[in-house]
Amino acid sequence: MVRLGMKNLFQERGRLLISIGGVAAALVLVLLLEGVFVGVSQDLVTYPERAGADVWVMQEGVSNMHMASSVLPSSLRGGVEAVPGVRDATPILYVSSPVEAGERRWFSYIVGVRPDAAAGGPWAMARGTAIPGPGEAVIPDVLARQGGVDLGNTVTVLGRQFRVVGLSMDTFSMVNSITFLAYDELEQLLEAPGAASYFLVRAEAEAAPDALATRIQQAVPGVHVMTREAFVASDLDMSRQMGVDLIQIMTWIGSVVGALVVGLTMYTATVRRAREYGIAKALGAKNRHLLAVVALQALVVVLLGLGTAVAVAYLARALIPALAPEIALDYPVGSLLRVSVVAVGIAALAALLPAYRIARVEPGVVFKE
Amino acid sequence: MREKHTVQAIGLTKVYGSGLTTVRAVDNVTLEVREGELVLIMGPSGSGKTTLLSMLGGLLRPTSGQVFINGVEITTLSESRLPDIRAREVGFIFQAFNLLSSLSAQENVLFPASLVPGGTRAAQERASELLERLGLSQRRRYLPRNLSGGEKQRVAVARALINNPRLILADEPTGNLDSKTGHEVMMILHDIARDEGRTVLIVAHDPRLEDMADRILWLEDGKLRDRKEEAHLWVQDPVCGMKVDQWTATLFATYQGARQFFCSQRCLERFQEHPETYLTKRGDTGANPK
Numbered sequence: 001m002v003r004l005g006m007k008n009l010f011q012e013r014g015r016l017l018i019s020i021g022g023v024a025a026a027l028v029l030v031l032l033l034e035g036v037f038v039g040v041s042q043d044l045v046t047y048p049e050r051a052g053a054d055v056w057v058m059q060e061g062v063s064n065m066h067m068a069s070s071v072l073p074s075s076l077r078g079g080v081e082a083v084p085g086v087r088d089a090t091p092i093l094y095v096s097s098p099v100e101a102g103e104r105r106w107f108s109y110i111v112g113v114r115p116d117a118a119a120g121g122p123w124a125m126a127r128g129t130a131i132p133g134p135g136e137a138v139i140p141d142v143l144a145r146q147g148g149v150d151l152g153n154t155v156t157v158l159g160r161q162f163r164v165v166g167l168s169m170d171t172f173s174m175v176n177s178i179t180f181l182a183y184d185e186l187e188q189l190l191e192a193p194g195a196a197s198y199f200l201v202r203a204e205a206e207a208a209p210d211a212l213a214t215r216i217q218q219a220v221p222g223v224h225v226m227t228r229e230a231f232v233a234s235d236l237d238m239s240r241q242m243g244v245d246l247i248q249i250m251t252w253i254g255s256v257v258g259a260l261v262v263g264l265t266m267y268t269a270t271v272r273r274a275r276e277y278g279i280a281k282a283l284g285a286k287n288r289h290l291l292a293v294v295a296l297q298a299l300v301v302v303l304l305g306l307g308t309a310v311a312v313a314y315l316a317r318a319l320i321p322a323l324a325p326e327i328a329l330d331y332p333v334g335s336l337l338r339v340s341v342v343a344v345g346i347a348a349l350a351a352l353l354p355a356y357r358i359a360r361v362e363p364g365v366v367f368k369e
Numbered sequence: 370m371r372e373k374h375t376v377q378a379i380g381l382t383k384v385y386g387s388g389l390t391t392v393r394a395v396d397n398v399t400l401e402v403r404e405g406e407l408v409l410i411m412g413p414s415g416s417g418k419t420t421l422l423s424m425l426g427g428l429l430r431p432t433s434g435q436v437f438i439n440g441v442e443i444t445t446l447s448e449s450r451l452p453d454i455r456a457r458e459v460g461f462i463f464q465a466f467n468l469l470s471s472l473s474a475q476e477n478v479l480f481p482a483s484l485v486p487g488g489t490r491a492a493q494e495r496a497s498e499l500l501e502r503l504g505l506s507q508r509r510r511y512l513p514r515n516l517s518g519g520e521k522q523r524v525a526v527a528r529a530l531i532n533n534p535r536l537i538l539a540d541e542p543t544g545n546l547d548s549k550t551g552h553e554v555m556m557i558l559h560d561i562a563r564d565e566g567r568t569v570l571i572v573a574h575d576p577r578l579e580d581m582a583d584r585i586l587w588l589e590d591g592k593l594r595d596r597k598e599e600a601h602l603w604v605q606d607p608v609c610g611m612k613v614d615q616w617t618a619t620l621f622a623t624y625q626g627a628r629q630f631f632c633s634q635r636c637l638e639r640f641q642e643h644p645e646t647y648l649t650k651r652g653d654t655g656a657n658p659k
Contacts, residue, residue, distance in 0.1 A: 075438075276470065282428055285452060286484075289484065364429055366463050
């Protein structure tokens with residue numbers, strides 16, 4: 001029966017390719033959406049991941065950066081740096097605001113950095129200066145390209161114009177970008193003299209971040225201290241929570257579309273071969289034999305569709321940085337497993353319709369011409 | 370007594386429809402066929418031959434009556450057990466060959482064996498032997514679409530024999546074959562009954578098959594009876610005047626209560642257009658016995 005199922009399936013190559021293509025399209029949709037979401041989430045935590053801090057110090061009650069606000073007195077710096085194991089503590093100012101370049105606007109993290117900042121500035125430069133002075137801004141190179149600005153041109157941040165003096169790399173995505181201004185200037189713009197948003201703590205070589213965070217928490221009152229890993233995880237968690245419902249909806253839509261494509265294709269093939277199933281029944285095949293054939297066919301189609309979808313998704317991940325650098329794609333193992341489970345579910349659903357048809361095929365069709 | 374018969378039917382009846390539209394396709398048929406016997410069931414179109422064969426093979430449930438195959442009553446078996454009987458106890462041969470189009474000749478022959486636990490491995494050698502014996506060893510890898518009609522029917526015969534059933538049921542096995550190929554297939558069926566002691570039950574129109582049968586049964590209007598001693602009952606085609614054997618004629622029409630038989634579709638159509646013309650012309654008012 002396995003042989004019959006496979007030969008029937010591969011005999012009609014056109015229909016097989018349509019089925020595989022349909023499943024692949026539906027699953028690619030699910031994979032890409034989740035991949036983009038995970039990639040975007042990953043982009044959102046690029047700054048806390050790459051700003052150079054081992055430990056983050058923030059206002060009590062705050063535990064992330066994305067869509068958050070933290071205000072601390074900058075005078076706490078001495079107290080933080082006095083904790084054993086702290087190499088240095090760099091204050092940054094941070095606010096979320098659009099950046100305007102030409103006719104376009106981008107959502108951006110606006111980060112104020114001091115001229116002597118040991119951490120918190122750009123980690124990779126395409127061109128120009130990394131640390132901006134008064135009236136200056138360092139913007140992402142992709143943003144500059146998209147906005148048609150270059151070094152020496154101006155951008156508008158918080159209602160004021162800044163001259164672009166540096167183009168940073170890996171600081172731009174489809175949902176976020178990072179713009180660096182001079183600390184003192186941002187302090188004035190925010191009308192928050194003597195304030196810091198976060199302290200970026202670098203640890204001495206021998207100091208473990210976990211233990212160091214605990215010591216700072218105990219030594220400095222009124223702050224919340226997190227290791228970089230914990231801070232990044234908290235931000236990721238926050239961004240993912242915001243997209244889970246959307247992902248679930250798209251997964252359902254993709255699953256239903258996939259099941260319909262495979263189910264209808266297989267139903268059509270079953271109807272076309274109804275006579276042959278009748279012959280098989282006349283010769284002694286039971287319904288369960290034929291249902292196994294259909295289920296196997298559905299599973300093979302779906303697995304081939306899944307393989308195609310994964311290949312397309314990874315191809316897209318390889319090509320997209322060159323074609324659309326603002327889009328980040330990432331496929332964690334969990335999402336691949338989830339899509340695989342969805343695929344098996346699609347196969348089961350898709351087999352139901354033809355199974356219903358097969359159960360009703362009469363073996364007596366063998367006597368009809 | 371039942372054990373001596375490969376197939377036995379008692380009071381077999383199949384009724385379709387109800388009320389005014391009731392049709393008794395098979396009417397109280399009792400039949401016993403011995404081991405090694407080749408029995409031909411003949412009768413006009415619509416006489417119930419195929420319905421009878423379907424019930425004997427467990428493909429159709431009778432309205433009433435019993436069918437025994439090798440002593441087992443199949444009419445009381447559940448739907449889940451009937452396929453086993455069909456796979457193990459009965460070999461089917463059909464007019465339309467009914468090979469599975471995606472499988473090669475050898476795979477088609479092996480198909481019924483795959484329905485029996487452990488059957489395929491044991492049947493490989495037998496499939497090769499059957500294909501060899503039926504002159505198909507060079508065609509074993511061919512798909513049905515690449516086989517001639519005669520080759521397809523020989524594959525179907527091999528398929529019917531693969532599980533060593535004691536009963537072979539054949540529905541018009543020569544119906545789609547030319548006379549030479551049809552004769553070859555009939556000789557194979559004859560040998561199966563004579564040499565292997567299998568019971569072969571054939572439903573057919575073809576009068577050329579009569580010489581090979583051990584027994585000929587006549588089915589008409591759902592009722593079965595032994596064939597009359599006369600080999601043929603000649604009547605006249607009212608359109609062209611040609612002699613037609615009433616026992617085997619498949620083209621007929623009833624007009625004013627009398628049945629007329631025809632040599633061809635063309636004559637039948639011409640008669641149906643103006644029946645009174647032909648009966649008047651020949652001075653015949655429907656003399657052919659019904």
